[in-house]
Amino acid sequence: MKKTIYLLVMLTVIISSCQKKNTIRLGELDLSKIEQGWNTVHINTNLSDSTLSVNGMKYAEGICTHAISEIEIILNKNTTRFTALVGVDDKVAKVNGGSIVFIVKTDGKEVFNSGIMRSNESAKAIDIYLKGVQKIILITSDGGDGTHHDHGNWLEAKFEYTGAIKPSVYYYGGEDKFILTPKVSEIPRINGAKITAARPGNPFLFRVPVTGLKPITVTAENLPSGLVLNEKTGIISGKVSKAGAYIVKLKAKNSKGECIRNLKIVIGNKLALTPPMGWNSWNVWGLSINEDRVKAAADYLESTGLADHGWTYINIDDGWEADARDANGILTYNSKFKDMQKMADYIHSKGLKFGIYTSPGELTCGKFLGSFNYEENDARTWAAWGVDYLKYDWCSYGEKAKNQSLAEYQKPYITMNNALKNVNRDIVYSMCQYGMGNVWKWGSEVGGHLWRTTGDITDTWLSLWSIGFDQQDTLAKYAAPGAWNDPDMLVVGKLGWSNNIRDSRLTTNEQYSHITLWSLLSAPLLIGCDLTQMDEFTLNLLSNDEVIEVNQDVLGKQASPIYTSGDIKILMKELEDGSKAVGLFNLGRDTINVNFDLKLAGFGNKVKLHDVWRQSDKGIYESVYTTRIPRHGCEFLRITKPE
Numbered sequence: 001m002k003k004t005i006y007l008l009v010m011l012t013v014i015i016s017s018c019q020k021k022n023t024i025r026l027g028e029l030d031l032s033k034i035e036q037g038w039n040t041v042h043i044n045t046n047l048s049d050s051t052l053s054v055n056g057m058k059y060a061e062g063i064c065t066h067a068i069s070e071i072e073i074i075l076n077k078n079t080t081r082f083t084a085l086v087g088v089d090d091k092v093a094k095v096n097g098g099s100i101v102f103i104v105k106t107d108g109k110e111v112f113n114s115g116i117m118r119s120n121e122s123a124k125a126i127d128i129y130l131k132g133v134q135k136i137i138l139i140t141s142d143g144g145d146g147t148h149h150d151h152g153n154w155l156e157a158k159f160e161y162t163g164a165i166k167p168s169v170y171y172y173g174g175e176d177k178f179i180l181t182p183k184v185s186e187i188p189r190i191n192g193a194k195i196t197a198a199r200p201g202n203p204f205l206f207r208v209p210v211t212g213l214k215p216i217t218v219t220a221e222n223l224p225s226g227l228v229l230n231e232k233t234g235i236i237s238g239k240v241s242k243a244g245a246y247i248v249k250l251k252a253k254n255s256k257g258e259c260i261r262n263l264k265i266v267i268g269n270k271l272a273l274t275p276p277m278g279w280n281s282w283n284v285w286g287l288s289i290n291e292d293r294v295k296a297a298a299d300y301l302e303s304t305g306l307a308d309h310g311w312t313y314i315n316i317d318d319g320w321e322a323d324a325r326d327a328n329g330i331l332t333y334n335s336k337f338k339d340m341q342k343m344a345d346y347i348h349s350k351g352l353k354f355g356i357y358t359s360p361g362e363l364t365c366g367k368f369l370g371s372f373n374y375e376e377n378d379a380r381t382w383a384a385w386g387v388d389y390l391k392y393d394w395c396s397y398g399e400k401a402k403n404q405s406l407a408e409y410q411k412p413y414i415t416m417n418n419a420l421k422n423v424n425r426d427i428v429y430s431m432c433q434y435g436m437g438n439v440w441k442w443g444s445e446v447g448g449h450l451w452r453t454t455g456d457i458t459d460t461w462l463s464l465w466s467i468g469f470d471q472q473d474t475l476a477k478y479a480a481p482g483a484w485n486d487p488d489m490l491v492v493g494k495l496g497w498s499n500n501i502r503d504s505r506l507t508t509n510e511q512y513s514h515i516t517l518w519s520l521l522s523a524p525l526l527i528g529c530d531l532t533q534m535d536e537f538t539l540n541l542l543s544n545d546e547v548i549e550v551n552q553d554v555l556g557k558q559a560s561p562i563y564t565s566g567d568i569k570i571l572m573k574e575l576e577d578g579s580k581a582v583g584l585f586n587l588g589r590d591t592i593n594v595n596f597d598l599k600l601a602g603f604g605n606k607v608k609l610h611d612v613w614r615q616s617d618k619g620i621y622e623s624v625y626t627t628r629i630p631r632h633g634c635e636f637l638r639i640t641k642p643e
């Protein structure tokens with residue numbers, strides 16, 4: 001008996017010592033690889049390396065992050081409590097305040113939501129009992145308005161736990177790459193846009209995108225007078241003086257067969273009747289762009305076959321400009337470029353088009369010379385070089401604008417539009433000012449063919465989610481042929497914004513979601529990677545003609561959400577042939593079943609489903625289509641009414 005009592009006492013001592021309460025601070029966990037909107041997580045300092053501070057109160061301990069960030073922590077069911085104070089760091093008080101919603105989720109359920117917090121607001125306390133909880137997620141969100149100056153502090157944040165296993169940060173391991181795009185047929189197929197436009201009397205250039213076994217001969221019936229087609233290269237060029245809509249019957253033929261398709265050429269005052277498709281230097285090379293890299297991009301757009309799927313523009317972003325204008329106020333290029341006009345000719349010789357970048361301010365964002373007060377000069381220079389596309393980036397123009405009124409937002413864009421209209425060349429006008437003043441409502445009025453709707457994208461899921469899913473929801477009604485909402489350039493393939501390039505950090509499923517979403521949104525498609533180093537996966541991601549077809553559809557509609565619940569989001573886009581393109585997305589971290597109510601497509605209860613990525617019919621479905629979708633993945637369907 002005595003022995004039993006002794007054993008019981010010993011057991012109690014052991015158990016209670018095992019359950020001794022331990023404490024670990026959030027800043028003691030491994031936060032080194034947390035993805036966030038800007039900079040990296042700072043421990044015990046703010047993002048400027050000064051003392052953490054909220055509404056004048058200094059804190060010696062805590063972490064500072066930048067929206068959007070999510071810290072997922074595994075608790076092993078032995079963590080008992082999480083406490084913290086949250087608030088916007090005082091660093092941003094004098095800038096424009098920032099706005100953050102701090103959210104805590106435990107095992108998928110939201111257990112804390114701070115509401116929108118701004119600077120000059122005292123920290124809010126969090127105290128959560130965690131018994132039995134497996135995982136906790138600490139979210140610093142942008143409050144739905146983009147991530148400008150959202151420096152968010154988690155102060156004195158700590159976990160109490162029992163036993164030996166400490167809470168630890170979870171980092172997702174990624175997925176193997178898998179290819180969905182079927183192999184291209186040897187029989188000719190004409191791809192890409194079915195409509196193109198030019199202004200009367202201006203140079204016209206169009207490369208018929210056609211896949212199949214080479215050599216392929218392309219012929220055309222009903223070409224408007226002034227245009228010629230090179231049957232070997234499939235490049236149509238010339239000038240059409242008479243306005244009108246011309247239906248040209250194209251035929252591509254090789255030893256395996258032929259393909260016939262109409263191309264509508266609209267000669268009038270519109271351009272970019274389908275979203276521009278091409279390559280831009282920024283996401284890969286940043287300011288280290290040079291002539292060899294631009295030419296290599298043109299070469300590879302052709303040799304990889306991307307041009308045969310409709311990819312056309314080769315656009316230089318920031319970093320090409322000389323340090324000063326000449327005595328006549330003419331801006332030229334810096335020593336990284338040998339001859340801009342010859343380079344443009346080289347690009348045009350392939351039937352591709354050439355784009356350039358600058359700012360309405362005195363300086364671009366990369367501190368190169370901008371066009372302020374030289375708009376007419378610069379438009380003439382670009383026309384002489386053979387520029388086909390201009391990205392006009394607000395950057396330092398903020399110093400010139402008198403206030404934040406609509407008139408001031410519009411002014412520099414109107415000035416450049418007038419300058420572009422005065423040259424005898426069609427220059428697609430891409431407005432980049434991050435969505436200020438709801439640019440989607442007036443971008444077209446001031447001459448823009450596309451306008452960035454948000455800040456810069458980066459290659460993380462949170463950036464993709466915020467820009468692509470969260471901030472586009474209400475913009476569909478502003479998109480139309482020649483007027484596109486631009487959620488920024490693609491972040492697949494090898495990227496780097498510098499000389500140091502590396503693989504996109506998006507997982508395989510995230511990359512499929514990215515391309516699917518941009519296709520549905522009728523977003524301009526500008527590849528942002530090194531084309532000379534594309535792996536098979538990236539090339540296939542960008543070469544799926546059915547995915548591109550949805551993006552390039554001539555109706556020019558942008559998809560809108562038709563269903564949102566928890567982690568599921570379903571977007572739908574109407575297409576010219578009466579069918580609907582639908583993206584089923586899983587925005588969550590775990591694989592889930594998605595039950596798609598087929599009535600939402602508007603064809604009644606019974607529909608025909610086609611898998612866009614796999615380019616194959618799925619068959620006829622009734623009432624509900626159920627599918628399993630992995631973390632951050634999607635399914636891309638085209639839906640028709642059965643005959």
Ligand code: GAL
Pocket residue numbers: 282317318364365366393395432455456
């Ligand atoms: C940013 C713009 C980027 C890139 C960069 C160049 O303002 O959003 O896309 O053009 O400037 O400095």
